[in-house]
């Protein structure tokens with residue numbers, strides 16, 4: 139049974155969801171329907187994933203009432219600024235075929251995201267979005283945003299896995315009342331994540347898999363997870379984290395795996411910020 143967590147505005151959301159990054163439009167409806175059949179209720183997409191229409195079809199055809207689902211999408215860098223974000227929101231809502239969103243996020247801390255935030259606040263107050271938040275905000279930007287807005291973000295969705303544990307980020311989010319959500323909890327399987335001997339040993343001890351240990355490690359620290367898989371067995375495996383507990387020794391061992399090293403995106407580096415803007419100019423040549 140997936141546990142739920144209360145956000146700073148009193149809204150409750152599932153602590154585990156299903157991410158659809160890199161699932162092509164043509165496969166996405168089936169993947170989301172399978173995930174919902176398996177028990178996922180939180181679905182995480184983004185305008186930049188180009189699969190919102192497929193997610194919308196899955197929502198309409200899955201047989202689960204809309205109010206039992208928790209649907210997230212995001213506004214990308216080109217959609218920053220007050221007017222752009224309002225337009226982007228309407229576009230996403232239309233593609234998803236929805237009347238309201240459960241969570242709408244600013245995807246990247248670039249461009250006029252303050253203008254965008256005003257749009258999000260307005261849409262939130264109008265009842266079109268139940269919770270609003272950001273992604274990839276490092277502590278300094280998050281703090282600055284919180285000091286300058288009327289409504290603080292409910293969520294900051296960040297890359298987080300055993301190689302990039304982000305202790306300071308979690309501390310500042312706790313102080314600010316912003317709920318952390320981990321994207322790429324498996325670091326997309328890169329850099330030998332699933333083969334980490336420490337994770338394998340802990341998994342064996344509990345009769346679980348490395349993937350399950352990673353997800354459990356997150357939720358035990360009150361971090362929401364949104365793993366992605368296109369395989370039913372893995373979707374099921376990734377849900378099998380609610381019937382065991384990691385002990386203090388397990389948590390300490392996992393803490394020792396931290397390399398302070400993002401696998402996907404490191405906006406602390408100038409070269410990475412340039413890569414983001416290069417991608418926007420020519421999305422075919424590079425990938426994010």
Ligand SMILES: NC(=O)c1ccc[n+]([C@@H]2O[C@H](COP(=O)([O-])OP(=O)(O)OC[C@H]3O[C@@H](n4cnc5c(N)ncnc54)[C@H](OP(=O)(O)O)[C@@H]3O)[C@@H](O)[C@H]2O)c1
Nearest residue numbers: 157158159182273321322323324325326349365366367368
């Ligand atoms: N806000 C942001 O900037 C941002 C950025 C990236 C991602 N996200 C969100 O976070 C979600 C998750 O991140 P992600 O998709 O990048 O990476 P991820 O969930 O860390 O990893 C997905 C990869 O792991 C594999 N996998 C899944 N479960 C597995 C298991 N039990 N055993 C072995 N392999 C397994 C998947 O393969 P198969 O599919 O072949 O099973 C896929 O290759 C995304 O889908 C997206 O919704 C947000």
